[in-house]
Amino acid sequence: MSENHSSVPTGAALRVKALEALLEEKGLVDPAALDQIIDAYENKVGPHNGARVVARAWSDATFRKRLLADATTVVAEMGYGGPEGGHLVAVENTPRVHNLVVCTLCSCYPWPVLGLPPAWYKSFAYRSRAVRDPRGLLKEFGLKIPEQVEIRVWDSSAEQRYLVIPRRPLGTARMNEDELAEIVTRDSMIGTAIVKPPSRKGAPA
Amino acid sequence: MSAITSLSELLADTAVDVTQPFNAPWEARAFAIALRLTARGVCTWDEFRHHLMNEVGKADKAHAHGWVEPGEGYYTHFLRALENLLREKGIVDGPALRAKMHEINDHDHET
Numbered sequence: 223m224s225e226n227h228s229s230v231p232t233g234a235a236l237r238v239k240a241l242e243a244l245l246e247e248k249g250l251v252d253p254a255a256l257d258q259i260i261d262a263y264e265n266k267v268g269p270h271n272g273a274r275v276v277a278r279a280w281s282d283a284t285f286r287k288r289l290l291a292d293a294t295t296v297v298a299e300m301g302y303g304g305p306e307g308g309h310l311v312a313v314e315n316t317p318r319v320h321n322l323v324v325c326t327l328c329s330c331y332p333w334p335v336l337g338l339p340p341a342w343y344k345s346f347a348y349r350s351r352a353v354r355d356p357r358g359l360l361k362e363f364g365l366k367i368p369e370q371v372e373i374r375v376w377d378s379s380a381e382q383r384y385l386v387i388p389r390r391p392l393g394t395a396r397m398n399e400d401e402l403a404e405i406v407t408r409d410s411m412i413g414t415a416i417v418k419p420p421s422r423k424g425a426p427a
Numbered sequence: 428m429s430a431i432t433s434l435s436e437l438l439a440d441t442a443v444d445v446t447q448p449f450n451a452p453w454e455a456r457a458f459a460i461a462l463r464l465t466a467r468g469v470c471t472w473d474e475f476r477h478h479l480m481n482e483v484g485k486a487d488k489a490h491a492h493g494w495v496e497p498g499e500g501y502y503t504h505f506l507r508a509l510e511n512l513l514r515e516k517g518i519v520d521g522p523a524l525r526a527k528m529h530e531i532n533d534h535d536h537e538t
Contacts, residue, residue, distance in 0.1 A: 235453040250469055362438065
């Protein structure tokens with residue numbers, strides 16, 4: 223089966239190669255600039271940026287307030303800019319509310335803070351169910367949200383992108399911002415996971 | 428890779444490196460081309476997104492009827508959207524693209 227299907231990516235690879243060659247002839251793209259973009263999204267821009275934003279929000283009440291009021295400005299001040307970063311909204315999880323982010327029509331995502339979206343975020347299965355059945359969907363991620371907790375689903379668009387501020391786990395009171403940033407996961411900032419307390423060596427799981 | 432339709436299958440698929448945004452070099456290349464064109468002012472990201480939504484929407488409709496095109500994925504929609512945009516802008520049309528593909532193919536076979 224894979225023999226047959228391997229012709230599809232090969233075709234796509236050739237198409238892209240041809241497109242790039244044509245655009246290069248027209249002076250619209252150049253290989254070095256493309257390499258730079260790929261390197262940025264493979265190695266530099268990613269959820270570690272968002273994790274720093276969340277860690278600071280957990281550590282600094284004033285920052286948290288500003289972030290919730292105007293995430294676009296606050297995140298830009300931290301140096302996380304670039305395309306698809308405009309109109310960022312931070313939504314905060316509380317004991318009563320769990321936030322979940324989706325883009326039902328395509329793949330809008332806050333690149334500067336989370337990088338490019340994972341495959342499942344772009345899948346029909348995720349996009350078609352997040353609004354209809356968020357509780358059931360989250361169960362597939364291994365996340366059971368109690369009935370009394372409201373799930374708010376945010377549908378991203380060209381106008382607005384969302385960053386979930388997950389709840390700070392118990393047992394992290396002594397951790398500093400750097401340590402906190404390390405336990406914040408990508409999925410917790412999309413809303414398909416919660417942040418777990420760090421596992422201590424020798425302690426039972 | 429066969430088409431994966433359910434979320435649990437997708438989440439359990441160990442062939443996909445969840446830390447990497449691209450599954451193949453051509454996906455990265457297509458993404459970079461689109462982004463570069465917006466940076467150069469050839470189009471806006473919203474214009475591109477409009478074409479992307481069209482392609483994703485078409486695939487969703489087929490998907491809702493239980494049909495998944497073999498080998499189809501996000502970046503095949505992405506690439507089609509890019510081709511549509513370039514055709515609409517009068518920058519690269521179908522015949523030019525096919526001619527270039529033949530040229531590259533012939534060249535690769537000669538060497």
